[in-house]
């Protein structure tokens with residue numbers, strides 16, 4: 412436990428239990444309706460506030476608990492056992508939501524907003540992806556600087572989460588189209604109520620329902636110099652550094668889901684009797700359980716290793732590579748574990764409302780993780796680049 416944390420070890424362990432019960436109890440129950448409406452009821456936000464889910468991750472100067480990265484991730488494992496859309500909302504709240512402003516915001520914007528994250532008086536979504544461009548730097552939205560120092564934002568973003576509960580949006584846009592490298596991009600915090608800011612509805616998703624996905628359209632949205640994040644030309648760095656850390660939060664989400672799917676599978680395998688014996692006694696089923704546990708354990712150790720590194724130095728040279736490894740391996744883990752779960756459950760696993768837990772929903776929810784914050788290929792490109800630059804060497808803080 413971080414020795415400066417505002418809660419004790421015992422309180423922290425009790426909090427983890429509280430969040431697990433919340434995720435698998437009231438949140439799971441509430442999700443049945445959200446699967447149809449695709450919208451969180453007000454009661455969800457109220458429960459999240461009452462359970463400190465907008466507070467636990469913040470430094471105490473902003474009303475938080477001064478937890479270290481590993482502790483923050485451990486809380487995330489617990490709520491990731493619940494519905495995917497809520498997980499997406501709470502995972503974003505704990506990281507990109509406030510961290511980008513804290514790391515790169517102007518003093519004026521920090522003074523205005525940093526104290527408002529603790530009770531969700533402010534929530535900021537993140538918009539990088541475009542319909543007309545490719546993953547990462549291939550962007551076409553522009554923020555053209557005006558003679559008076561303001562910027563005019565024009566363009567679109569696509570597949571953006573949390574658009575129905577946000578007050579601001581982090582936007583990466585082209586500020587200097589004449590440059591050919593990443594320094595043509597800059598990052599901004601854009602007020603969602605600015606004239607010219609529009610939300611474009613999208614169809615329902617396969618899973619993770621309720622997380623407010625939509626497109627955004629900007630028509631001459633006026634931005635003040637105080638809305639710039641970092642320096643002009645630093646936009647790609649803002650995105651890459653912020654996403655590096657956030658990718659580990661995705662990996663932890665996958666771990667939370669995988670752990671629950673394993674536990675559900677074990678219970679089902681013990682209870683289900685065929686040909687006179689529980690299927691848990693069959694070697695073929697044991698092999699599946701072993702593979703699930705192996706991947707979950709390796710994923711957990713990779714995430715814990717990242718968290719240790721991050722707590723020692725958040726900008727250390729292996730952060731980007733290790734984060735991409737965690738995310739890529741977590742996709743392989745949740746893919747394997749969800750497939751094995753379905754096989755162990757047999758036909759019952761394909762239905763909603765299993766007495767062991769939401770097999771069918773977890774199977775759908777986890778598949779968003781292939782894409783959230785970068786497809787597997789993007790993780791591979793990152794890992795290969797870092798690996799080649801460092802001639803295959805990786806350092807560890809034992």
Ligand SMILES: Cc1cc2nc3c(=O)[nH]c(=O)nc-3n(C[C@H](O)[C@H](O)[C@H](O)COP(=O)(O)OP(=O)(O)OC[C@H]3O[C@@H](n4cnc5c(N)ncnc54)[C@H](O)[C@@H]3O)c2cc1C
Pocket residue numbers: 536537538539540541544545546569570571572573616619779782783784785786787788789
């Ligand atoms: C549930 C969900 C939530 C999301 N939330 C957000 C959000 O809040 N904010 C946001 O900005 N975005 C968000 N996204 C978008 C997400 O980040 C992208 O879907 C993802 O990065 C992939 O980009 P794309 O969909 O444009 O795929 P494409 O770029 O069309 O890629 C399709 C496939 O081609 C591969 N590919 C593309 N280019 C290359 C290349 N050069 N080399 C090799 N392979 C390549 C990709 O790896 C992928 O497998 C969300 C997506 C989902 C599904």
